[in-house]
Amino acid sequence: MFTKVLIGVDGRQGGRDAIALARQLAAPAATLTLGHVCAPILAQGAVEALPWQRAEAHELLERERGRAAVDAQLAVRDPFPVGPGLHELAEQQEADLLVVGSTRHAVVGRLLFGDDCRAALDGAPCAIAIAPRGYALAPHRIERVGVGYDGSPESERALSAAHDLASEAGAPVTVLWVVSLQDVRTERRAPADWPGAIEDLIDRHAELLAGLRDVRGRVAYGGPGEELVRLGDDVDLLIVGSRDHGPIGLLVHGSVSRYLVGHATCPLLVLPRGTAEVTARPEAERGAHAVAVGG
DSSP, rough: OEEEEEEEESSOOOOOOOEEEEEEEHHEEEEEEEEEEEOTTTTOOSSSSOOOHHHHHHHHHHHHHHHHHHOOOOEOOOOOOHHHHHHHHHHTTSSSSEEEETTEEEEEEGGGGGGHHHHHHTTTTSEEEOTTGGGGGOOOOOOOOOOOOOOTTTHHHHHHHHHHHHHHHTOOOOEEEEHHHHHHHHSSSSSSSSHHHHHHHHHHHHHHHHHHHHHHEEEESHHHHHHHHHHTTTSSSSEEEEEEESHHHHHHHHHHHHHHHHHHHOOOEEEEETTTOOOOOOOHHSSSSOOOOOO
């Protein structure tokens, strides 16, 4: 599905997990690039990598490429915060997917630290996938795909991606629409009958999901993050849409996506607004309109 994939590699387990997930998401003839961002040396005040830094970075990438036995190009970014550095590499490579690994702090080590880093990452030019810790330690296949919905048009892309990824295994796509207390407040201002309002919303969304073909749809009432994590426990990949200008801005600032990054046990794929359309089946084959969760 994705044809130009950039993989963040730092010599640790997270980068190896990212390589393993990238292989699952990349199209058969896709171009893979292992990318590494050199750490700034503040004492030196350097804005360009020192010769020994570049040499070490290339050795690291060559070592990880050989260890994974993957056919991939190598790219090194001069000293920069990791997040903005990967962002720039993605732009240079014209990547349609950036894959990173997770750590106990969530997304690739330093991604979550620093306001400048968050500001630079907001508006990332492509989709982003996050591999769970230890993903490369066992073989995986993406057969069961889950998609989150909340009534926004970004789900057209999410649904297309889910169908593409699940089609080879012949597995149905599972879609989840979460009804929250905020939805009830938006629907009716201070309704006297809260349980009745909730039931009305659940019934309405269930009717919409029943009109979709080739999916298993259900509606749940609760917190979107918690309910999507439960869905993630039963699938091989969880896909959500982003309403921000780029996926990493949503991951850092959006409460739902941030919760998913910290708690989901399966790989997470975030498809941002404004990126190129993924290969999709014709609208007539997909059935009714559907929508994806934002943060």
